[in-house]
Amino acid sequence: MKMKLLLTTLALSLAAPMIHAADSLVVYSGRKDTFVKPVFEEFTKKTGIEVVVHAGESTALLNKLRLEGARSEADVYISNDSGNLDIGNSWGLFEPLPAKITEQIPAQYHATNNSWIGLSGRLRVLVVNTQAKDIDFVKSVFDLADPRLEGKVGVINSANESFIGGVSVYVEEKGAEATKNWLKGLKKNTGKNVYSKHAPIVEDVASGKLAVGLVNHYYIYRHLAEHPDAPIRILLPDQGDKDMGIAWNVTGAAVVKASKHKEAALKLVAYLVSEEGQKAYSIVNSEYPTRANIPAAPTVPAHGSFKTSKVPLSVLGNKRAATLDLIESVGMP
Amino acid sequence: MPFKRPSTLFLMAGIVVLIAAIPVFFVIYSSLTLPLERWASLWSTRLPGLLWNTLSLAVLVALLSLVLGVSSAWLIARRAFPGRTLATWLMILPLAIPSYVFAYIYTALLDDDGWLGGLWQSIFGQESLPPDPYNLWGAGAVLGLAGYSYVFLLTRAALSRTSRSLEEAARIQGIGPWRTFWSINLPLLRPAIAAALAVVVLHTLADFGAVSMLRYQTFTLSIYLQMTGRFDYQAAAALALVLVLLSLGFLVLERFFRQRQRFYASSQTRIVVPKRATRGETLLIWGWLGLIALFAFILPAAWMLGWSWESWKDDHLDRVFWGYVGNSLQLAFLGACLAVVAALPVALYHKRRQSLMSAGMVQLSSVGFVLPGPVIALGIITFMLAVVEPLYGGLAALVLALVICFLPLAIQSQDAALQQLTPSIEQAGRVLGAGPLENLWRVTLPMIRGGLASAWVLVFIDILKELPATLILRPTGFDTLPVRIWLESSEEMLELAAPAALMLVLATLPALWIMMRGEKRAEQAG
Numbered sequence: 001m002k003m004k005l006l007l008t009t010l011a012l013s014l015a016a017p018m019i020h021a022a023d024s025l026v027v028y029s030g031r032k033d034t035f036v037k038p039v040f041e042e043f044t045k046k047t048g049i050e051v052v053v054h055a056g057e058s059t060a061l062l063n064k065l066r067l068e069g070a071r072s073e074a075d076v077y078i079s080n081d082s083g084n085l086d087i088g089n090s091w092g093l094f095e096p097l098p099a100k101i102t103e104q105i106p107a108q109y110h111a112t113n114n115s116w117i118g119l120s121g122r123l124r125v126l127v128v129n130t131q132a133k134d135i136d137f138v139k140s141v142f143d144l145a146d147p148r149l150e151g152k153v154g155v156i157n158s159a160n161e162s163f164i165g166g167v168s169v170y171v172e173e174k175g176a177e178a179t180k181n182w183l184k185g186l187k188k189n190t191g192k193n194v195y196s197k198h199a200p201i202v203e204d205v206a207s208g209k210l211a212v213g214l215v216n217h218y219y220i221y222r223h224l225a226e227h228p229d230a231p232i233r234i235l236l237p238d239q240g241d242k243d244m245g246i247a248w249n250v251t252g253a254a255v256v257k258a259s260k261h262k263e264a265a266l267k268l269v270a271y272l273v274s275e276e277g278q279k280a281y282s283i284v285n286s287e288y289p290t291r292a293n294i295p296a297a298p299t300v301p302a303h304g305s306f307k308t309s310k311v312p313l314s315v316l317g318n319k320r321a322a323t324l325d326l327i328e329s330v331g332m333p
Numbered sequence: 334m335p336f337k338r339p340s341t342l343f344l345m346a347g348i349v350v351l352i353a354a355i356p357v358f359f360v361i362y363s364s365l366t367l368p369l370e371r372w373a374s375l376w377s378t379r380l381p382g383l384l385w386n387t388l389s390l391a392v393l394v395a396l397l398s399l400v401l402g403v404s405s406a407w408l409i410a411r412r413a414f415p416g417r418t419l420a421t422w423l424m425i426l427p428l429a430i431p432s433y434v435f436a437y438i439y440t441a442l443l444d445d446d447g448w449l450g451g452l453w454q455s456i457f458g459q460e461s462l463p464p465d466p467y468n469l470w471g472a473g474a475v476l477g478l479a480g481y482s483y484v485f486l487l488t489r490a491a492l493s494r495t496s497r498s499l500e501e502a503a504r505i506q507g508i509g510p511w512r513t514f515w516s517i518n519l520p521l522l523r524p525a526i527a528a529a530l531a532v533v534v535l536h537t538l539a540d541f542g543a544v545s546m547l548r549y550q551t552f553t554l555s556i557y558l559q560m561t562g563r564f565d566y567q568a569a570a571a572l573a574l575v576l577v578l579l580s581l582g583f584l585v586l587e588r589f590f591r592q593r594q595r596f597y598a599s600s601q602t603r604i605v606v607p608k609r610a611t612r613g614e615t616l617l618i619w620g621w622l623g624l625i626a627l628f629a630f631i632l633p634a635a636w637m638l639g640w641s642w643e644s645w646k647d648d649h650l651d652r653v654f655w656g657y658v659g660n661s662l663q664l665a666f667l668g669a670c671l672a673v674v675a676a677l678p679v680a681l682y683h684k685r686r687q688s689l690m691s692a693g694m695v696q697l698s699s700v701g702f703v704l705p706g707p708v709i710a711l712g713i714i715t716f717m718l719a720v721v722e723p724l725y726g727g728l729a730a731l732v733l734a735l736v737i738c739f740l741p742l743a744i745q746s747q748d749a750a751l752q753q754l755t756p757s758i759e760q761a762g763r764v765l766g767a768g769p770l771e772n773l774w775r776v777t778l779p780m781i782r783g784g785l786a787s788a789w790v791l792v793f794i795d796i797l798k799e800l801p802a803t804l805i806l807r808p809t810g811f812d813t814l815p816v817r818i819w820l821e822s823s824e825e826m827l828e829l830a831a832p833a834a835l836m837l838v839l840a841t842l843p844a845l846w847i848m849m850r851g852e853k854r855a856e857q858a859g
Contacts, residue, residue, distance in 0.1 A: 331378030
């Protein structure tokens, strides 16, 4: 009898269609869940709508969305990379957002057909150790391939969307051949210093194991918040008159077409673009709010005080495959 | 009539093997669609480096776990010394610590401000940097420490099963202890060691967490990166195919070593009475075992306790955290039960037939073990959405993938137990009039109870520790302890990762206890 009970329980838990309450909102989040959960908790307090976060890598989650199709439980997709959002859009996975949401954010931060909306901006910058010797010549991302930096550079692996996005921008600015040569030099200079996360790159620059790292800007401020005396500083690359400026990217959200809670999903997106939501989502993480007229955190370089690349964001999506092939041809880990 | 039973068994085993092979079909199909020029580019840019990295790591881990596992097993099985039970436990406890937790802890410990890093600098001066774990040696040491317990377990079991009469005969003939070990023990132990090394090497080939934390590029890590960055799986599948071929070659080698000899334990084996160790020997034994235990368990455990205490003080352990614990236990329990049941027909069929066909079936189901978790996960998603769509979304997909991942472990343990079973015992049951099912239930299963228990426990522990497939397939809102460790440790949030790791260890303890009790019973019964 006990056996039977056990077997029934097993069978039931296997066949159960879902684990969470049916009326809660499901968010596939490529952004780390400890950063989005506080925002969602505020949202739940305001609206009474429960949010279930399914965290993972942005691209893996997009793949999951595509495979699941109409069967997906996801209501909202949050990506760390606008390229993913554009690709998801081209696959027809998202529901267009109403004008009353999109008009709150400048046009360069959302899809042309309003299928997704940007929530925060991030810069591809260099972090340097303030005590490192002989690195004064480093002014550009392209200097990271200089033989003088062998063994002193840390980068993230080439599966990372921020890295891929940056390379797409460099290809647009400098051409495929120059970028390929740069990648070759970078591969040689980094050696085994190819990381799977950004935070340890900053840590190793701070400890002096590395002289310079290529990271998203907020990782530097996150480290400085914990270790105010760390010997690191931000280096905004490619700022000369003829230089390309900094490659940048936005995180963003989209409502999933298969969603069965579209009204609630739209409420969540509306909250994320509201002034309060923007503060909780982007400023807390030292990123640049996409909503106009909200200043970034006082610790980060003020918006407009530096030069950014003119390459449009849409490149990150439609050049993704070509960029990956280029990286693959070099064999960058 | 006599053919009816094997055919039912064959059918059941066939179904299990077919399901287990789904991810392999997926890999073959996907990699066949990869254009030739991309194969060529993979071959020229990635494969040579990956092959070298992966193979040298596998060899290093095998050697390390061989030395640690066989030496500790022999000392504990053949010498009586104070604290022998404690020593046994210390040798198997590392099984409870996932390889990525090992990697994570050792990078933290070896940091300038970590315990070991600090100790190093206080001995060798501030200028000298502590050893860098981010290389072949670091990855090898971590995976060796995480895996040698398998060698210990199987070697010790084999040592306590093999009759001492052969050893004694050799010693009476005036042959020294070392030569006896080389010429008597080692050949007798070869099947057990080969099986254990297979488990260790397959774990190494499939390891994702540790190599990714130590930034050591192996096939599995490269496959994962190919999958997470891209939207097509062809390159990942192609790499996985090479990995499968590699492992297949290895498994054939291992089978070859095991097939050459088979020993049946006679039922009259005397209980092995280990020799009492002198005081000096005891000191030496504990010195060696203590050193192993220090690095393989005590240091990591102390680290986990320390940070968990911080976490406890800061009130991080809330209801949500205990939810993760519950999820992990539920998943591991379900998966282990299913894996043991699914493995039985395959192991039985192989035991009864011993044919090329049956060996091939065991081999095919073993491939699941060496396919990287993410690849298995993808194969299962694709299969489920295409064939049994309504089951998608709950736990079924995840459990199925995990059972496929660890089925070989269950088959191996059951197979090992069945191989020790003298065929005449089963035949006696049939002669005495028991039907096939009754015979199975009343004769075979009780005889291999130990093997069943260790199969269940090994799968339970591995599922408890599994990361990459769970990461992809977990149902929405269903986070397990490894997933949390992965998400938390990625941002250096020690206070949240440490208690999760500690919970994993604690959850594994009862399972290990069940296994040890099963072994003890088997020993006494022998």
